[in-house]
Amino acid sequence: MREKIPLEMATRLLNHGPLVLISSTWEDKIDFTPIAWHMPVSKVPPIVAFTISEEHFIYKCILNSKDFAVNIPSADIIREIIQCGTESGADVDKLKATGLVAELSRVIKAPVLKSAIAVLECTLLEDKYLLEHYNIVLGEVKYAEIEPLAFDGHWLFKNQDLKTVHHLGDMTFAVPADDVIDLR
């Protein structure tokens, strides 16, 4: 069971650049879309940024509903993630197509991925310039949670089921090794 972490720790969940599934809604539709291009922007308040094509249905969902969740999945659902990244939620019910399961979020409208290792619930920060020029979507994290076995103030990768997946380009991916260098 994921557990809440302090908001000032939220951007830590993205420090190492995991592939994420962004979820959001448009009327009665739910979309889950993989996004590799993201970054933390501010620690307090916690703000994150994503580059998302305006052609993607998830972009329209976010602009319409004004919120979204950042779901950090484990590597063992990589095939389902790729399926979500090769079809559009405008045409396909990705949950039905993949068998992935959504559940209610805590503080936003968008649902979250039940099997996610970690989730950041965000509200859209509308910056017209960044949206129009670079398709950069900014979100303020309002709530964050993670599986306790995967986090000790930073990610832990000891548990095989709790390893994030990282997009190297095309259809190549990597998972983190166990050897975190802890100099605390």
Ligand SMILES: Cc1cc2nc3c(=O)[nH]c(=O)nc-3n(C[C@H](O)[C@H](O)[C@H](O)COP(=O)(O)O)c2cc1C
């Ligand atoms: C591994 C992977 C990473 C991706 N990263 C991004 C990204 O960073 N930004 C983006 O706009 N699209 C990215 N995509 C493409 C979208 O996920 C894909 O076009 C998706 O089908 C759009 O679905 P939608 O129309 O339901 O939003 C990625 C796809 C994959 C498979």
